[in-house]
Amino acid sequence: MSNKVIHAIYNDDDVLMDAVKQTRAAHHHIEEVYTPFPVHGLDKAMGLAPTRIAIASFIYGLIGLSFAATLMNYIMIVDWPQDIGGKPSFSFIDNMPAFVPIMFELTVFFAAHLMVITFYMRSKLWPFKKAENPDVRTTDDHFLMEVGVHGDEEELVSFFKSTGAVEVKVIEKH
Structure with a gap:
């Protein structure tokens, strides 16, 4: 089991939505999406269960x-x-x-x-808890999709570049 993840960074919420849909269609598991503001419909596009x-x-x-x-x-x-x-x-x-x-x-x-x-x-937002953003730009104007690496790493990087990502990084999770 690999503990590597791909951070695909986008600079437009519409491009992010299309990328999330393409990623789900390609059967890749999206760990998390970090956005500077709520993106309408992102929860449905990610396939998250409705809240109770x-x-x-x-x-x-x-x-x-x-x-x-x-x-x-x-x-x-x-x-x-x-x-x-x-x-x-x-x-x-x-x-x-x-x-x-x-x-x-x-x-x-x-x-x-x-x-x-x-x-x-x-x-798990406790008082004085440190931020867990993997990239500080996600609090300003960028969107980050975190996807677990399962399979060919180069193929995944090229896939996310083709979805419109402005930057794709492979990160070792600890």
């Missing part, structure tokens, strides 16, 4: 809604029921219209904050 982050967001929202309902029931009904304006309301359902804004806000609060934490954990 929306399901996580929905679950986090339900947790926030449940927390809000439980908290307000305990505070306003169980722990300290109040007679407001001569109308005692000692049931959760009678007070529900007044609780809706708080339930909405806590739903959004929990979903947003837990989603950020989930994103950082899934992408």
